[in-house]
Amino acid sequence: MSTTTEGTKPSRKGPTRSEASKAAILEATRVEMAETGWRGFSVDSVAKRASASKQTIYRWWPSIGAMCVDAALALIPDSPDGGRDPQERITALIVPLEATARTGNGHAVLRVALLAAADDKDAGDLWRAWIGRDIRQPLRMLLAELAGKRVIRRDFDLDEVIELLLGPLWHRLMIMRAPVREGFCAEQAGNCLRVYATF
Amino acid sequence: MSTTTEGTKPSRKGPTRSEASKAAILEATRVEMAETGWRGFSVDSVAKRASASKQTIYRWWPSIGAMCVDAALALIPDSPDGGRDPQERITALIVPLEATARTGNGHAVLRVALLAAADDKDAGDLWRAWIGRDIRQPLRMLLAELAGKRVIRRDFDLDEVIELLLGPLWHRLMIMRAPVREGFCAEQAGNCLRVYATF
């Protein structure tokens, strides 16, 4: 799910990127994110913990925030298949986030990645690109189908739906710092269908 | 709407807190928040811009984040009277946030205050206290009344309602960095009523 290596150059003279170093850096980043938050996050500490050089970090990531988002994205699993039920199919799109937040230090990692995305341009671009690819795009297809079947209204705004679907999760993670109970995403999907239902 | 001066000491020898200095610091804080974000925010810069001493800042605020939240809260206007319509009454509770985000650098200030609240314990406490006092408490009264009149279901969870009401705003402000259109809060209030409607 990591994004920075995609689009590898064909072949060059000289050494290639060390995958061991990359993995160590991302893992160290996650640990530091959970321990120190966003403002207290330090590249020096990550480098020391990963036995990596700062240069290596700055060589491969455009900013600290982008590295944090990258480290968080690498934690998010793939979406399960959704089945046939509309609510289940919507839930399937966002449940990987819930799963991440409910596993290990995922809650804190996700929170800090969101902070990074909101505070740093490169990180924000990375995060929005992920949302676009993994949530917005499939959701568009799904909602178009449901609207065609008259399950939901046709005059919805895709971005408003996303706000409604994801907003509550951000409130939990960032404002309340509260744990995310199982089924949280399913509830949000249900709320969405209720709001946009045709009746 | 500022919170740190409340609870004035009885009487002491010597000069009292300089309101001019306080105002200059809060205003400088807002400017810096909008310019540098949260991770780049610096007390030194605020002190220099406000022609204040760092000691003065550290004397009156428990943490940098608390100062940022304080500076943002001072920007939020009071709620208007809500009228009789349920949707209008809910809207009235959250519309001050929308108004702040739509005025001057309020969008950025609010965003950084949220970052501070999510990243710093003192700031988070301050922000959650404000939500509790200015949103949660009046909303509880209002929803109880509406439930009594069978306008909404009785088995709602107050905090879920708040998530549904505020979450979309956080998504706009922090994730998308998109401007908040007029009427945004009214739409959220409508969505809430639709989700919790009895029918």
Place this chain on the structure above:
Amino acid sequence: MSTTTEGTKPSRKGPTRSEASKAAILEATRVEMAETGWRGFSVDSVAKRASASKQTIYRWWPSIGAMCVDAALALIPDSPDGGRDPQERITALIVPLEATARTGNGHAVLRVALLAAADDKDAGDLWRAWIGRDIRQPLRMLLAELAGKRVIRRDFDLDEVIELLLGPLWHRLMIMRAPVREGFCAEQAGNCLRVYATF
């Protein structure tokens, strides 16, 4: 003999320079000079050894080299009174350098200070200013007097005399890294008188 504090400002608001910190930094500088030479010299090490912050070093010295020269100059004792004999009077001017080179780690400190002066503009200025004040100026007076008494020729070039007087010391210290035997400066003074003697 240190030069950077001379010309103290009359009085200012706020704290003043910490003399304890200054002394610790200069002493640490001398130790590091002797241990690591000039190219290997590190401000970080000095700061750590002196329990000082790098900012404090950069605040008070214009460059690393200037600090090194300053640290060396602080080691050079004052000139003794010269007596009546011409050779003794010349010797007295340069014997403090010999004494420094013959004491403790003075040999290495002096060598590194010379390297700094030759490699760094600020350090060179500082060093040449010291030579001008402590050697060139008194030597000019002395030679003028000796020329008046026909002890030496009148058509000498002051800077050539200085070259003749100090050059051999630099060769010892820098090129050969050889110890400086007692009486070395007296010999150089004798050579000078011989070169410029009237006969």
Place this chain on the structure above:
Amino acid sequence: MSTTTEGTKPSRKGPTRSEASKAAILEATRVEMAETGWRGFSVDSVAKRASASKQTIYRWWPSIGAMCVDAALALIPDSPDGGRDPQERITALIVPLEATARTGNGHAVLRVALLAAADDKDAGDLWRAWIGRDIRQPLRMLLAELAGKRVIRRDFDLDEVIELLLGPLWHRLMIMRAPVREGFCAEQAGNCLRVYATF
């Protein structure tokens, strides 16, 4: 006049040392020496400027300082024949240094090479070996002959003569950073004869 290639290996498999690369590196070294001094000197910059790999540099020179001295020595011309006059014969030994210092960036290159020699063991050994071979050894023969002819005293110390002869040049080059006028070395030779004259 370069010293590191002397003693060529008998014969090996694979390509031999590239003289083009060596020349480019030494020339780039000279340019960098003149531009950045000794402490600011960087192998990376030399490699980039010479379009060479760092590995190639580290393969052929024992240390950075040695490379610098090597680059400077390559600039020093051979001694001219000295004629019959004692002063001219001494002058001939040291005039190549003067000539180097008076040509192109030779002044700076020589200065930095001396800094390297004084700061780095390998470089110092290289420099002292050159002095031994090109100055000390021929000077010993010459002085012995002059002493035999009673032109100079017999109780001189060879190394003191060298100090007297070269020291003033170091003072010029390193301490004063002053240009070396034509005839400078001849004057030093004259001074030496005067000091050690029999009369």
Place this chain on the structure above:
DNA sequence: CCATAAACGAGACGGTACGTCATGTCTTCAA
């Protein structure tokens, strides 16, 4: 009406981190 104590500006200080640059080693590819 002082005197005393707190508030304030200014800013030095010991630290930690920043983002960049250099060192010396290593790896990959071409010749």
Place this chain on the structure above:
DNA sequence: TTGAAGACATGACGTACCGTCTCGTTTATGG
């Protein structure tokens, strides 16, 4: 095996901030 290209761990560079700590000055009581 040489050499260009360059990634890598290490560590220093010079700057910026943090939070604490003097300094002198100003200002409001309380003796």
